[in-house]
Amino acid sequence: MKLGKGNVIIGNVPSDLEAGDGNVIIGATDAHGNTIINTPMAVGRGAQAGPNSIAIGAGAKAGSAVTLGEAIQQLIDIAEAAHDRESVTLLTQIDTELEKEDPDKSVILRAWDAVQATASISGAHSLVQAITNFLLGL
Incomplete structure (x- = not known):
């Protein structure tokens, strides 16, 4: 059996396996x-x-491996690349408010309601969902 690049192989792996670059192989852990x-x-x-999460696969993300600030900055970068000035302004407003000692949740949530439309920008959907999950915990 021959594999390409970037695969994750788990379980009873054949002895004749030819793995390409970037593959991860985890063999059987029991008889x-x-x-x-x-x-x-x-x-x-x-x-x-x-914490308490398992992510399997190239680029897989699980749990809160990315902080809220990092996720917002990534979304700002995506909005900037799409020339979406309104979203950049709203996201910057959220980021600034979150940095305060006592952030105003109503300001954050109002701005977030307006920015959720950026989920249609390529690559933004998972970030929007991650940020929504963070904000629900405020």
């Missing part, structure tokens, strides 16, 4: 060929996992 994963981990190129 039955099963792989038991019961601790937080990130497996795969660029994978990130927060």
Whole structure:
């Protein structure tokens, strides 16, 4: 069996496996060929996992591996690349408010309601969802 690049292979792996660059192979952890994963981990190129989370696959993200500030900055970058000045302004307003010792939640949530339309910008949907999850916890 021959694999390309960036794969994650888990379980009873054939001995004739030819893995390409960037592959991660996790063999069986018991005599039955099963792989038991019961601790937080990130497996795969660029994978990130927060506490109590498991992320498997190239670029996979689980839990809160990205902080709220990082997620907002990434969304600002996407909005800037799309020349969406209104979203950049609103996101900057949210970021500034969050940096205050006692942020005004109504200001943050009002601006966030207006900015959620940026989810239609390519690459922004998962960031919008992650930020929404953070803000729901305020």
